[in-house]
Amino acid sequence: MKKISPPIRIGLAVVVAFLSMVPVARAAIENSECFGCHSDESLARSKPDEMNPSRMSEQLFIDETRFNHSVHHNNGIGCVDCHADITKLDYNQEVPHKKQLEPVNCTMCHEEAAAAFKDSVHMKIRGKGITMNCAACHGYHYVTPQESMSVAERTKNGCAKCHNPYQSHDWLPQKTEHFSFVECVVCHVPEAPRHIHLTFFDLVTNKFYSGQEILKVLGIAESELIPLLDTNKDGIINVDEFENLELILRQKNVHAIFHAELVAEMHPSAHHVNRGTAERDCKTCHSADSPYFNAVTLVLTKDDGSADHFQVDRAVLESFSLRHFYALGGTRVKLLDKIGFLLLAGGCSVVLGHLSVRIATIPLRRRKEAEDKQSNMHKEVSR
Amino acid sequence: MNSEKLIYIHPAPIRIWHWLNAAGIVLLVVTGFQIRYAEILNLMQLKNAISLHNYAGFGVIAAYFIWLFYYLNTGKIIIYFPNLSTFAAKAIKQAKFYGYGIFRGEPNPHVMTPENKFNALQQNAYLGIMFVLLPAQMISGVFLWKVKGYSDYIHLLGGIRIIDTIHVLFFFFFASFLVVHCYLATLGHTPLAHFKAMITGYEEHH
Numbered sequence: 194m195k196k197i198s199p200p201i202r203i204g205l206a207v208v209v210a211f212l213s214m215v216p217v218a219r220a221a222i223e224n225s226e227c228f229g230c231h232s233d234e235s236l237a238r239s240k241p242d243e244m245n246p247s248r249m250s251e252q253l254f255i256d257e258t259r260f261n262h263s264v265h266h267n268n269g270i271g272c273v274d275c276h277a278d279i280t281k282l283d284y285n286q287e288v289p290h291k292k293q294l295e296p297v298n299c300t301m302c303h304e305e306a307a308a309a310f311k312d313s314v315h316m317k318i319r320g321k322g323i324t325m326n327c328a329a330c331h332g333y334h335y336v337t338p339q340e341s342m343s344v345a346e347r348t349k350n351g352c353a354k355c356h357n358p359y360q361s362h363d364w365l366p367q368k369t370e371h372f373s374f375v376e377c378v379v380c381h382v383p384e385a386p387r388h389i390h391l392t393f394f395d396l397v398t399n400k401f402y403s404g405q406e407i408l409k410v411l412g413i414a415e416s417e418l419i420p421l422l423d424t425n426k427d428g429i430i431n432v433d434e435f436e437n438l439e440l441i442l443r444q445k446n447v448h449a450i451f452h453a454e455l456v457a458e459m460h461p462s463a464h465h466v467n468r469g470t471a472e473r474d475c476k477t478c479h480s481a482d483s484p485y486f487n488a489v490t491l492v493l494t495k496d497d498g499s500a501d502h503f504q505v506d507r508a509v510l511e512s513f514s515l516r517h518f519y520a521l522g523g524t525r526v527k528l529l530d531k532i533g534f535l536l537l538a539g540g541c542s543v544v545l546g547h548l549s550v551r552i553a554t555i556p557l558r559r560r561k562e563a564e565d566k567q568s569n570m571h572k573e574v575s576r
Numbered sequence: 577m578n579s580e581k582l583i584y585i586h587p588a589p590i591r592i593w594h595w596l597n598a599a600g601i602v603l604l605v606v607t608g609f610q611i612r613y614a615e616i617l618n619l620m621q622l623k624n625a626i627s628l629h630n631y632a633g634f635g636v637i638a639a640y641f642i643w644l645f646y647y648l649n650t651g652k653i654i655i656y657f658p659n660l661s662t663f664a665a666k667a668i669k670q671a672k673f674y675g676y677g678i679f680r681g682e683p684n685p686h687v688m689t690p691e692n693k694f695n696a697l698q699q700n701a702y703l704g705i706m707f708v709l710l711p712a713q714m715i716s717g718v719f720l721w722k723v724k725g726y727s728d729y730i731h732l733l734g735g736i737r738i739i740d741t742i743h744v745l746f747f748f749f750f751a752s753f754l755v756v757h758c759y760l761a762t763l764g765h766t767p768l769a770h771f772k773a774m775i776t777g778y779e780e781h782h
Contacts, residue, residue, distance in 0.1 A: 366626050450731075475621075517735040519736045521611060532745065533751075536748040537752050537755075540753065547759070557680060558681035561681040
């Protein structure tokens with residue numbers, strides 16, 4: 194056998210090592226190849242003897258348009274990145290890959306979320322025979338960003354799939370109000386970051402304005418929004434700047450209000466839901482120093498479900514700029530406290546002042562009473 | 577004393593309304609402070625304060641309708657409406673009495689009768705309270721009780737912040753009024769005379 198010289202040997206070793214790092218088989222399988230079969234709406238698994246067929250086990254059609262709007266596709270994740278057990282396609286077979294694929298392992302990428310989930314009640318229920326996986330909440334192929342979703346949409350697409358919040362929470366006053374304005378995760382995972390989510394809502398049409406619609410009304414590009422609003426250039430929209438935005442919208446004949454909701458941020462810790470750890474102390478939210486209102490963002494929603502967030506000063510929540518949101522005690526207008534103090538102090542001062550003079554003039558009235566008595570006696574005697 | 581003359585001024589429905597209203601307002605003020613200043617006050621749990629506030633609020637609303645029904649039914653509601661031609665002069669005279677004459681032991685210029693039980697200043701104050709402030713407080717309170725359910729009305733009136741502002745400002749007014757009202761009730765011929773009258777119904781005339 195012919196010997197290979199050391200430099201060539203080293204060069205070959207480098208090439209082999211490089212090639213071994215490239216997922217050759219996966220890169221070779223394009224999404225278009227998968228959709229060659231899976232875009233057929235009639236594609237289904239034929240297993241008439243299966244006792245508990247699920248929709249996924251029967252129907253194998255994937256809506257390519259919807260998939261192409263998914264967060265995974267938008268981030269360059271291909272079919273075989275998740276279906277990692279497909280390494281090659283053999284078109285000589287009826288099914289060009291294994292008929293029964295391994296379950297997709299989301300934790301390959303979502304490690305932090307997986308760690309939080311593993312220590313959650315949703316993992317623990319597996320001990321009771323209930324298996325809940327990522328797809329139970331997030332779905333399969335059409336996962337979209339949730340940043341732009343309202344509380345109602347987040348609840349509908351998440352917790353409400355299994356839980357009816359009205360069947361529990363008996364301790365909670367004003368259930369409807371809480372469920373309408375506060376996302377479940379905010380209370381159930383107190384450590385998850387959250388913010389007040391300010392969107393534009395048209396009271397006339399009863400619809401939310403998308404970010405694009407607002408930018409169109411303002412006649413600006415997104416990059417021009419902050420320079421337009423943040424006049425003092427501190428990176429935060431303060432009360433005056435917020436009022437200015439409202440004024441600009443009025444001038445453009447837009448009768449939008451700012452709709453505020455308390456939502457959790459898209460953070461892995463949001464998966465750390467556990468029994469007995471939910472926030473149940475009303476005061477945590479409903480007090481002037483509540484940490485739940487520290488982060489406030491103006492949200493420009495996008496069609497793909499993502500959103501751009503612009504930081505807003507917390508003081509906006511305590512101002513009359515935000516007339517359609519009020520969390521009892523938590524976002525109160527401090528000016529009213531001052532007026533209230535003056536009213537109370539005024540009432541008490543009048544009482545104390547009058548009472549003091551009344552006490553000080555007791556001798557005067559006693560003297561007058563005595564004089565009157567004497568005068569009456571004189572009158573009676575003279576009669 | 578033989579110079580005393582008892583006059584039946586406060587009929588039973590009004591006395592019942594008054595004390596129900598008084599208990600309700602006291603509860604509303606106490607729980608109101610607890611609700612607004614939960615981070616400072618610890619009189620009770622916030623959710624209990626809210627429940628109690630709601631019950632007391634509906635109690636006051638129910639009492640208001642006792643008052644309204646009685647006065648409309650008997651036609652005596654007219655005692656709340658001042659005679660505009662004499663009102664200004666009477667009000668000035670009454671203010672002079674409270675600000676000066678009362679300290680000198682002068683007689684009260686207003687003589688209470690069942691048909692004319694309020695002096696000009698009381699008439700003015702109660703007209704505003706019973707026909708404007710209390711109804712506004714009751715309506716704003718009901719809206720705040722079910723924000724989602726009344727959201728259309730709330731939006732129509734300018735938003736939850738506006739409703740809350742009305743409710744809070746009137747809350748402070750009523751809290752302040754409670755102090756002043758209790759003090760003014762001590763200005764009878766004895767400090768407890770008016771309190772007794774509101775229990776028995778009879779005011780003593782001298």
